[in-house]
Structure formats: C-alpha cells, structure tokens
Amino acid sequence: MFSLASGACRHLIVFDLEWNQSSYNPNHRMPHEIIEIGACRVDRDFQVVDTFSRVIRPRLYKRLDKHIKKVTGITEEELSIGGEFSDVFADFIAWCGEDAQLITWGRDDFPVLKRNAAFFQCPMPFEPPLDAQLVFGGVCLGSCHQQMNLHAALEHQGIEIEVPAHRAVYDAQCTAAMLPAIDSAIAALEEDRRAQLDATIAREKRIAASVLKSMPTRHTYQTEALADEGLMNIACPSCGRRTAFDTPWFDSGREKYMAIAHCPAHGFAYGQMHFKRASSGLLIMHQRVYSACEEEVADVRERYRLYLITPPRKRHHRLNMEEAVRKNRQE
Ligand SMILES: [Zn+2]
Structure with missing residues (x-):
C-alpha cells in the first residue's frame, strides 16, 4: 500500500519549476522554457534537510513574460547571469542522488522538465514524480479531481509558512510543509479508499510518462x-x-x-x-x-x-x- 515515506532508502525530493514562454512566437519543440529549478530534500519526518535553487539563462525566450515577472519577482538581469540548462540540470540530478523519489505539487512540472531535457539533449534519469496535489485532493478533500492551489491548501490545513516570494525553492518548501498532513490522512484511510488511491496514483504515473x-x-x-x-x-x-x-x-x-x-x-x-x-x-x-x-x-x-x-x-x-x-x- 502506498505511503509517502515507503521504500526503504529513498530520498524524498520535493521540486518546483518556474518557466517562461512566448505567446507570439512559440517553438513547438519547447513551448515552456525552464528558468528556475528549486527543490528541497526532506527526511523521514518531512523536515527539510537541504535545498537546491538555481536560475537558468534562457536560450529561446529571453524576454520575460510580464505575468511571470510579476508573480515570481525574477528579473531579466537575474536570468542573464543564470547557468545553462544542461549544467543546472546535471547538478540537480547529482544533488538528488540515486534512488530519489520526486514529489511535486500538480502534474505540470514533470512534462515540462522532460521536454526541456529532450530539447537540450540531456539524459532524463527520473521516473514520474508523485503528485502531492492529487493525493491531497484524494485524502483531504474527498476527491482526486479537487485541484487546490498550494497556498489555498496550506490555508485549508491551517499551516502558516513565511516565504518571501513565489519562487521555485519556496514553493518546494511549501509543498514539503503539506506532507505531514497528507501522510497522516493516508494512514487514516479505510482499506478500500487506500486501494482506490493506489490505482489512481498508478494511472497518474502512466499519464505522467506520456x-x-x-x-x-x-x-x-x-x-x-x-x-x-x-x-x-x-x-x-x-x-x-x-x-x-x-x-x-x-x-x-x-x-x-x-x-x-x-x-x-x-x-x-x-x-x-x-x-x-x-x-x-x-x-x-x-x-x-x-x-x-x-x-x-x-x-x-x-x-x-x-x-x-x-x-x-x-x-x-x-x-x-x-x-x-x-x-x-x-x-
Ligand atoms: Zn514498443
């Protein structure tokens, strides 16, 4: 049966991405270009023990989308001194370590990561992540179809966490802060609901590998x-x-x-x-x-x-x- 901390020696890595796009002239091979990777490593008690945060210099979409600029506070100057995608991604893979179990909030990040890796011809060693938003919907809101945004979910659980901006590493930390509540809700599920959750997670992983x-x-x-x-x-x-x-x-x-x-x-x-x-x-x-x-x-x-x-x-x-x-x- 599924539990967040199952699997004997796995590191839990919570990650989040920020990306940029062009509505006027999108490249169909990579419609969303990653500009930041943020992550945190959590231990068995879901405490953050390490963080990763890197900005990536865009190759395709150098002009930052207004909305993204506003929400994240990232500036074009900051991007211009960021690393190459292939370097940052290689560092991220090394930082995760072998046998890492990835967790994200929502189902969007992994396909974007896969496409960026393919565009830059980088190896992609990761299996699809666990979608904490989906599990949270299933166990805390009564349906996996309930998609609540991260900050609403924190409020729903009465979790207060101070983060300075909507940046990838902070969003990863916010997701990590949700894990104890999600884990205890999973443990409290009746057996048939838990079997349903297992089936939903298995299906989502197939879809994430699309x-x-x-x-x-x-x-x-x-x-x-x-x-x-x-x-x-x-x-x-x-x-x-x-x-x-x-x-x-x-x-x-x-x-x-x-x-x-x-x-x-x-x-x-x-x-x-x-x-x-x-x-x-x-x-x-x-x-x-x-x-x-x-x-x-x-x-x-x-x-x-x-x-x-x-x-x-x-x-x-x-x-x-x-x-x-x-x-x-x-x-
Ligand atoms: Zn085949």
Missing part, C-alpha cells in the same frame, strides 16, 4: 490531417517504434480525438489528439500517447463502436480517420 507531440501540419482542415497517414501514425511510448491501430483516431466529441494502438513488444497505447489553428491558418497537431490499461482499451473500443452506429448527421463531428483516408483515396 509522450507529447506538438507540431505544425501542412493542412488547413482536420479531414486532410486525418487522412495524412504519416502524421496520424502513433509511436510506441515505450520503444518509439511504429504501432498498428487497434481503434483508429475518431472524434470523441468536441473535436477531441482518441485512438488505441498496439506495439507487439509493449502492448496497447492510448492516444489523445486535438488541433489548434496557427495564425498562418494551418493546423497545429497536439498528441499525447501513454501505455493503456485493459479498462482504457475496452472503453475506447466501446466508444468507437457507439460512434460508428451513430448516423453521421447526428454525430458531434463528421469524420474519423478511416473515413478520411477512404475519402482521400477516392478523390
């Missing part, structure tokens, strides 16, 4: 994009090799597509996809793929079955991948 792909397409219409077999191909999230479709991409409503693919070596993968329009008029494709469990495979197959027996006029959206490909071949 492969994300955002790329501009050469298409104007979703129908054209769906008929583009190279673009629609799903790479296995475990080995990166080409998969076969079990259930082709179809619109599950409101132009959010889903699919199930199969890798002979790693089993089923669950794909989610939507499109956004760039200012040029072309579509940008956003895809998320992660390894699927049996229930997810059965669920998507059932949705697709229902989709196919719904008359096209009554469908929320017109096309699925198979129809788009067929139509494209006829033309």
Whole structure:
C-alpha cells in the first residue's frame, strides 16, 4: 500500500519549476522554457534537510513574460547571469542522488522538465514524480479531481509558512510543509479508499510518462490531417517504434480525438489528439500517447463502436480517420 515515506532508502525530493514562454512566437519543440529549478530534500519526518535553487539563462525566450515577472519577482538581469540548462540540470540530478523519489505539487512540472531535457539533449534519469496535489485532493478533500492551489491548501490545513516570494525553492518548501498532513490522512484511510488511491496514483504515473507531440501540419482542415497517414501514425511510448491501430483516431466529441494502438513488444497505447489553428491558418497537431490499461482499451473500443452506429448527421463531428483516408483515396 502506498505511503509517502515507503521504500526503504529513498530520498524524498520535493521540486518546483518556474518557466517562461512566448505567446507570439512559440517553438513547438519547447513551448515552456525552464528558468528556475528549486527543490528541497526532506527526511523521514518531512523536515527539510537541504535545498537546491538555481536560475537558468534562457536560450529561446529571453524576454520575460510580464505575468511571470510579476508573480515570481525574477528579473531579466537575474536570468542573464543564470547557468545553462544542461549544467543546472546535471547538478540537480547529482544533488538528488540515486534512488530519489520526486514529489511535486500538480502534474505540470514533470512534462515540462522532460521536454526541456529532450530539447537540450540531456539524459532524463527520473521516473514520474508523485503528485502531492492529487493525493491531497484524494485524502483531504474527498476527491482526486479537487485541484487546490498550494497556498489555498496550506490555508485549508491551517499551516502558516513565511516565504518571501513565489519562487521555485519556496514553493518546494511549501509543498514539503503539506506532507505531514497528507501522510497522516493516508494512514487514516479505510482499506478500500487506500486501494482506490493506489490505482489512481498508478494511472497518474502512466499519464505522467506520456509522450507529447506538438507540431505544425501542412493542412488547413482536420479531414486532410486525418487522412495524412504519416502524421496520424502513433509511436510506441515505450520503444518509439511504429504501432498498428487497434481503434483508429475518431472524434470523441468536441473535436477531441482518441485512438488505441498496439506495439507487439509493449502492448496497447492510448492516444489523445486535438488541433489548434496557427495564425498562418494551418493546423497545429497536439498528441499525447501513454501505455493503456485493459479498462482504457475496452472503453475506447466501446466508444468507437457507439460512434460508428451513430448516423453521421447526428454525430458531434463528421469524420474519423478511416473515413478520411477512404475519402482521400477516392478523390
Ligand atoms: Zn514498443
């Protein structure tokens, strides 16, 4: 059964990131560029025993987003004397030590860290972290879907902690201050609720290990994009090799597509996809793929079955991948 301090010799590392972006000219390979890594190491009693705090000099987005500047108090001058991402990240990995269990507040930081590591071609030794916000929602607010921001959660628990600003290392310390309350709430759970929590955490870890792909397409219409077999191909999230479709991409409503693919070596993968329009008029494709469990495979197959027996006029959206490909071949 899950507990925060389980696992005999693991260090608990609570970390937080600040990142910058450009709304005018985003690079799709790295839409969010990390400008600060902050973390603290906590012992078995959740006391902070060490901290890590480093600023990173941005390569892509050198102008600091106004909102980020205001919330964090970070300045462009401060960034200009920061370290290179690859150096700071290597120092962070070394500081964490082997066998570290990472903890974050919320599910956003890890995918951003993965993408930055990939962009700068750095090794990524970490497994997905434990999302303390999710566990807090599940055990203290009654549902894992309750997403409370960190400062509201501290207030909810009556925890007062003085931090000078919304900077990564301070947010990590605030998250660490939540851990004793979360841990005792977990210990007090009934057995069936605890089993539910285990299942939710396992699912979140699969999602956190997702492969994300955002790329501009050469298409104007979703129908054209769906008929583009190279673009629609799903790479296995475990080995990166080409998969076969079990259930082709179809619109599950409101132009959010889903699919199930199969890798002979790693089993089923669950794909989610939507499109956004760039200012040029072309579509940008956003895809998320992660390894699927049996229930997810059965669920998507059932949705697709229902989709196919719904008359096209009554469908929320017109096309699925198979129809788009067929139509494209006829033309
Ligand atoms: Zn595979």
